[in-house]
Amino acid sequence: MSPDAGQLALRLAKQIEGSGPISVAEYMRAANSEYYGSGDPLGVDGDFITAPEISQMFGELVGMWLTDIWLRQNSPAYCHYVELGPGRGTLASDALRAMARFEFAPNVHFVETSEVLRATQSGHVPQAQLHDSIDSLPTDGPLLVIANEFFDALPVRQLILTHAGWRERVVVRDRGTRFAAMPGSSAMDAAVPEALRNAPVGSIFESSPDSTGIMYELAARIATQGGVMLIVDYGYAQPGLGSTLQAVKAHQPTDPFTDPGTCDLTAHVNFVELGNMARMRELHVAGPTAQGVWLSALGINQRAAMLAEASPERVEEINAARDRLTKADEMGTLFKVMAVYSTEWAAPEGFGNPVE
Ligand code: SAH
Numbered sequence: 166m167s168p169d170a171g172q173l174a175l176r177l178a179k180q181i182e183g184s185g186p187i188s189v190a191e192y193m194r195a196a197n198s199e200y201y202g203s204g205d206p207l208g209v210d211g212d213f214i215t216a217p218e219i220s221q222m223f224g225e226l227v228g229m230w231l232t233d234i235w236l237r238q239n240s241p242a243y244c245h246y247v248e249l250g251p252g253r254g255t256l257a258s259d260a261l262r263a264m265a266r267f268e269f270a271p272n273v274h275f276v277e278t279s280e281v282l283r284a285t286q287s288g289h290v291p292q293a294q295l296h297d298s299i300d301s302l303p304t305d306g307p308l309l310v311i312a313n314e315f316f317d318a319l320p321v322r323q324l325i326l327t328h329a330g331w332r333e334r335v336v337v338r339d340r341g342t343r344f345a346a347m348p349g350s351s352a353m354d355a356a357v358p359e360a361l362r363n364a365p366v367g368s369i370f371e372s373s374p375d376s377t378g379i380m381y382e383l384a385a386r387i388a389t390q391g392g393v394m395l396i397v398d399y400g401y402a403q404p405g406l407g408s409t410l411q412a413v414k415a416h417q418p419t420d421p422f423t424d425p426g427t428c429d430l431t432a433h434v435n436f437v438e439l440g441n442m443a444r445m446r447e448l449h450v451a452g453p454t455a456q457g458v459w460l461s462a463l464g465i466n467q468r469a470a471m472l473a474e475a476s477p478e479r480v481e482e483i484n485a486a487r488d489r490l491t492k493a494d495e496m497g498t499l500f501k502v503m504a505v506y507s508t509e510w511a512a513p514e515g516f517g518n519p520v521e
Contacts, residue, residue: 168328173199174342186335189346189410190320190374192425197318199426201279203218207252212429214412214457215314216397216496217256218428220486222472224259224457230514231265231309232262234393236512244307244392246271249299250315251378252282254289260311261290271309299379307391307507310383316439317398319375322430324353326368330355336422344422351414361406369408371432373446380439384446384505391504393513394443399499400434402453409433436503451516456496457497460490462498462515 177195180188187195196316206212216223235241246264248257257273264270267354271294277283285293296302311410314402323334332348339345354362356369364370401409412421414428415506421430436453443450491497504513 166370169479171342171424171432174344175260177336177344180286181243181336181338186323186337186347186349188328188349189334189336190322191198192336192344192422193320193410193430193432194375196421196425196428196430197320198278200429201272201282201318203426205253206429212415214297214416215252215502218253219489220483221259222465222468222483222487223490224256225263225468226460227256227311228260228263230395230477231311231337231393232264232269234309234506234510234513235264235269236267237389238307240269241391243305244271244309245274245303245383247274247276247302248311249276249285249310249312250318251275251290251293252314254293256311256313257286257293258289272303272306275369276302287383290329294467302386304386305390307388308394308450309392310381310387310394311313313397315394315398316373316376316434317381317400317431318429319373319379321373321410322334323372323410324357324370324372326370328366328396330354331362331370333437339422342424343420344425346422346441353467359405361404364406365424368405368406371409371435371511372438373432375433376434377442378444382444384443384448388448389506391507391509393504393510395437395513396433396434396436396503396505397411397456397500400453400501402434402436403500404435404437433485436501440503440505447508448505451513453501453503455493456500456518457491457493460497461516462517465491502517 207218251257271334275286275293276296322329324332325350331353333353334346335349336344336346409432410421411418412428412430420426469483473485489495
């Protein structure tokens with residue numbers, strides 16, 4: 166644990182002592198802001214690994230997918246590649262390289278809050294303009310937005326059903342750097358959708374106001390400026406109950422309420438809600454579909470075969486990476502892909518025919 170992280174636990178403990186319990190969302194926001202701000206968590210030696218870090222094929226296929234959309238839109242000269250939470254910039258650099266083969270070179274914008282990761286991103290994609298939030302993104306020209314494992318890092322609010330009704334789930338100090346969650350005191354029944362309200366005591370209803378807020382805003386931009394947004398994450402395609410808050414450290418699950426800021430806190434992404442935000446802005450929605458299905462439709466097998474032919478000594482590594490990204494017992498099913506796009510743009514590839 167870094168000394169700073171111990172300080173975060175102390176700061177949160179003081180805050181709770183002084184002004185009472187904090188919400189799960191506040192706790193998650195503080196913990197992840199410390200976590201992403203203090204180091205690079207990605208890779209084999211880090212805490213977790215993401216699709217673009219597993220293989221160049223992931224970013225390349227995203228780049229080809231965008232190129233196809235752009236070509237079908239008659240190759241607008243002025244447009245923006247926007248990535249939310251780009252990590253090390255690996256996805257963007259692989260995608261932009263694939264796009265450049267078609268002389269597709271959009272402006273590049275990264276929305277990133279971590280200073281440490283910003284430095285790495287600028288090393289890999291020097292032309293990228295960095296933004297603290299989506300607010301400063303350009304307001305003219307189509308937006309091609311990519312969000313891979315971004316929304317899962319945003320804070321979730323949790324409501325829990327007690328004998329006295331629905332309450333916000335709040336965080337109190339247990340001891341040392343250990344915290345615990347418990348029901349708060351104010352009634353929150355109105356914040357739970359009616360269909361889910363009559364659940365067993367102890368049920369948890371989760372939502373991510375930060376995620377829906379960002380989605381609602383970007384969907385409005387895409388509706389007026391044109392463009393598309395691709396979301397890849399683990400999450401659910403049906404509304405439901407239960408806590409999905411989890412913590413990972415050194416590739417192992419750990420307790421989300423111990424040592425805040427030293428482990429990656431995530432929650433499953435609610436694709437239904439994100440899709441609804443886009444529909445409210447009159448965008449089309451494609452998916453969510455399983456990552457494995459989507460990558461296969463885009464030709465990951467063909468790409469793997471090409472790479473293996475060029476580097477026969479790497480064939481096992483290439484096939485293992487392909488399997489990891491696509492197999493049902495790996496990332497193929499748990500991870501989902503959804504696209505939302507302007508009604509004036511053609512339906513994107515990889516989602517089959519049934520597009521709303
Ligand atoms: N997309 C990358 C990294 C995923 S990790 C990949 O697939 O490898 C989550 C990323 O989101 C990190 O870059 C993290 O710093 C960033 N992030 C987390 N919360 C954020 C916020 N509120 N605003 C902008 N970026 C954020």
